[in-house]
Amino acid sequence: MAKYEKKLEEDIRCPLEYGLTVFGGKWKSRIICVLSAKKTLRYSEIRKEMHNITDAVLAATLKDLINDGIVNRKSYDEIPPRVEYSLSKKGESVVPILQNICKWSNIFYKEDEENKMSHCQKCDYHN
DSSP states (O other), X not given: OOOOOOSSOOOOXXXXXXXXXXXXXXXXXXXXXXXXXXXXXXXXXHHHHHSSOOHHHHXXXXXXXXXXXXXXXXXXXXXXXXXXEEEOHHHHHHHHHHHHHHHHHHHHOOXXXXXXXXXXXXXXXXX
C-alpha cells in the first residue's frame, strides 16, 4: 500500500488558515467529533465510525491530528498491542468551534438523513 502524502506544502498566512488546517476538512472534523462523542477509541473503532475512509487516509489524518496536539495516542505494552486515541485538551477546545459551525450550517444545509453519521444525531446543535 502506498503511503499517503500531501500534494502541496502548507501556505498559512493567518490564524484562521492555521485553524482550518488543524481541524478543518472532511476527515479531521469527523474524527474530532467522533472522539468527542465516544471519548476513547481504538484505530479499528474509529475506522468503523468513519465508514468509507481508507486506511492510508485515516492513518495520515490521525498522524496529523497527533502532530498538531489535537489527538492523544496511548499505546499499551500488551500482546496483542493495544493503542487508544482520545482528544487532548487542545482537541477538546476545538469541539465548541465545530459545534458552532454545525449550528450555522444547520440553517443553510439540509442533511441526507440516510447517510448521517451516528454522532451527528447526538449533536446539541442538530435540528
